[in-house]
Amino acid sequence: MLHWIKSLLVLSFLFVASVRxxxxxxxxxxxxxxxxxxxFCVARNIPGDNGLVMTISRHAGVNDRPLLRIDYGSAYSGELPGGDLKDNLLIDQRRLKPDLKHWTVEPHHLATSNAIAIDEFLDLVMEAKSLQLTFDPKALxxxxxxxxxxxxxxxxxGRVNGMSAWIKRGDRAIWDVPPQPKVPALPEALPQPAALTREETSGLIDYGTWRVNTDSCSLDPMRREVSVSPxxxxxxxxxxxxxxxxxxVIDLAFEVTREQPYVARGISLTLPFTPPTINERQLELINAEYDAATGQLYTFGKGRGLGDCGSASRWQFDGNSFVLAEYAEESTCDAWHSSDxxxxxxxSQSRSTPQQR
Structure with a gap:
């Protein structure tokens, strides 16, 4: 009887403390x-174009590998002038002197993956309004x-009401958390195809320029660019x-037979989820590039010319369609980080690399 009750309690916990x-x-x-x-979650303050950003990340499950970092200067701004962060941080206009024993300390970068050090720092700043620099009040x-x-x-x-929670902490043991969700495995990479001959390339580019069905294209055929890959x-x-x-540049994609008479089939990219800014699962092929050696297709949609925001995706060809391997998105255009x-x-989980001929 006692064992049955314990089983019910375990099942109840698993239902409540599940990973989304x-x-x-x-x-x-x-x-x-x-x-x-x-x-896997990452949080940061926005906008980052004032030069100072705090980033906090954590994996799901017991092996959470947390990371808290504070950075002054970005890939776009380069190294910025000023003193060391460790000596020049203010919290609500008062000097902040954190214990940095378990931190990596560089002039303009502070980072720690020590769980206790992260908890201590969050306790210092959780109820505060701002962090800023003594020598640059705009860096806030x-x-x-x-x-x-x-x-x-x-x-x-699934950490709420547990000892591993950062905000709503409870009595549940630190190890008593749901496991990390499994990610989908990519299809096995196909053998690398034979390179296109000069005749194949010429014929397919001509077909793509003048004869493939591109009624939805707004560009005049004389201005269209056509690329072809095996x-x-x-x-x-x-x-x-x-x-x-x-x-x-938005492309249309077609799977075409390599020999005449050409037979073409339109290719579309369908996401397995709905992105926050697009609100639909059909993804346009923006600035698309295809790597025939790996069978991978890349898209890169810039939110603006600087390339600091937008979306980027990577897809694996399985012999019939393209399967999503990775999708990244930055909706805040603040000159903080590039698409990498x-x-x-x-x-996703890669299975293998293509066989070489």
């Missing part, structure tokens, strides 16, 4: 929080929204530019 694996990106006042399908981290962002992070990872030994990928802006460092909303 739906990707999300939300803003809370001056903070933005992003979680991917593995329930607003703390409005940080608590709400971290509470959602705890909720997504998909398999019998099929090729045609990318035809159809709309062009200041810094984005945008927060991810979707990740």
């Amino acid at each position: 694996a739906d990707p999300l990106q939300k803003s809370f006042s001056d903070w933005q929080m992003t979680c991917n399908n593995a329930a 981290i607003s703390l409005r929204g940080m608590k709400a962002a971290l509470l959602l992070m705890d909720d997504v990872q 998909l398999t030994d019998t099929k090729a990928l045609l990318l035809v530019s159809c709309e062009m802006g200041a810094y984005n 460092d945008w927060p991810t909303l979707w990740v």
Whole structure:
């Protein structure tokens, strides 16, 4: 009887403390929080164009690998002038002197992955309004929204009311958290296809320029750019530019037989989730590039010319369609980081690399 009651309690806990694996990106006042399908979450203050940013990240499960960092200067601003962060931080206009024993300390970068050090620092700043620099009052981290962002992070990872929670802490043991959600495995990479011959390339580019069905293209055929790559030994990928802006080109994609008479099939990219800014699952091929050696297709949609915001994705060809491998998005245009460092909303597990001929 006692064993049966314990089983019911365990099942009840598993129902309540579950990990949400739906990707999300939300803003809370001056903070933005992003979680991917593995329930890895990262929060930071926005905007970052004042040069000073605090970033807090954490994985789901017991092996949470937390990280808290404060950075002055970005990839866009470069190194900024001024004294060391450790000696020049203010919290609500008062000197902040954190214990940095378990921190990596550089002149303009402070970071720690020590759980106790992170807890201690969060206790110092949780109820404050701002962090700023003594020598640059404009370099300010607003703390409005940080608590709400971290509470959602705890909720997504099933930590609320547990000892591992950062905000709403309870008595549940620190190890008593749901495991990290499994991420999907990519299909096995296909053998690298034979390179296109000069005749194949010439014929397919001519077909893509004048004869493939591009009724939805707004660009005049004379202004369209056509690229062609081998998909398999019998099929090729045609990318035809159809709309062009200041810094984005939207393509149509077609799978075409490599030999005449050409038979074309339109290719579309369907996301397994709905992104926060697009609100639909059909993804346009923006600034698309295809790597025939790996069978991977890349898209990169810039939110503005600087390339500090937008979305980027990577897809794996499985012989019939493209499967999403990774999706990253930065909705805040604040000159903080480039696409290599945008927060991810979707990740996957690679199985193998293509066989070489």
